[in-house]
Amino acid sequence: MVTSEIVAIGKNAIVENDPLVILFGPEATHNLKDVAVIQKFTATHPEINLRRGSKIKVRDLSFEVTFCGKLVNANLNGVGHATFCFEPVPDTPLQSAIYLTPERFPGFSVGDKITYIF
Numbered sequence: 001m002v003t004s005e006i007v008a009i010g011k012n013a014i015v016e017n018d019p020l021v022i023l024f025g026p027e028a029t030h031n032l033k034d035v036a037v038i039q040k041f042t043a044t045h046p047e048i049n050l051r052r053g054s055k056i057k058v059r060d061l062s063f064e065v066t067f068c069g070k071l072v073n074a075n076l077n078g079v080g081h082a083t084f085c086f087e088p089v090p091d092t093p094l095q096s097a098i099y100l101t102p103e104r105f106p107g108f109s110v111g112d113k114i115t116y117i118f
Contacts, residue, residue, distance in 0.1 A: 002046040004039035006112045013037050019087040025080025037108050039080055048076045048116050055117040058106045069095035
């Protein structure tokens with residue numbers, strides 16, 4: 001289990017009726033910070049190993065991973081990057097994305113905790 005805290009939300013990170021959110025660590029470039037939710041892990045070097053069936057909690061809301069792209073774990077462990085998709089897994093899913101169920105966007109606020117349970 002690894003926990004992060006949302007420390008910033010870019011002005012274009014949350015788009016109404018768009019069921020996804022892009023996450024990055026604090027070292028994201030200025031351009032990325034405009035379109036991303038910035039998370040800071042409590043562990044210095046997180047060792048995240050998500051797979052189908054893992055859980056992700058946003059605040060007190062729990063989601064199950066229905067698909068975890070092959071780039072997700074390396075990206076999360078390296079630069080805190082992943083895309084959370086709150087929609088059904090498409091025929092060609094994004095390899096940097098985590099598809100989650102239930103398929104409802106939880107909303108994000110600075111100070112929220114995200115817990116990765118694998």
